[in-house]
Amino acid sequence: MTEIIRHCPDCGRGRFFAQHHGLAGRCPDSADQCCPEWYCVVCGAILLIGAVPAASTAREPAGRRDRVA
16 A cells, blocks of 8 residues: 655644555546545545546536527
C-alpha cells in the first residue's frame, strides 16, 4: 500500500493518506485505472489527488435544444 503525507482538512494537520484502490490498474472510476482517491488513515477523509479525467462528450444545457444557432 502506498502512503503519502498531506494536510487533512478534517483533522487540521498533516496525516498519512493511502490510496483507496491500492493496486495499480484496479480503479473502476478512472479511465487509466490509476485511482485519484486517497483517504486519511486516521479519520477517513477523502482527497482527490492528481488529474481526474473529464467526460469526453459535450452535453447541451437543458432547455436549449429548441434554439437554432
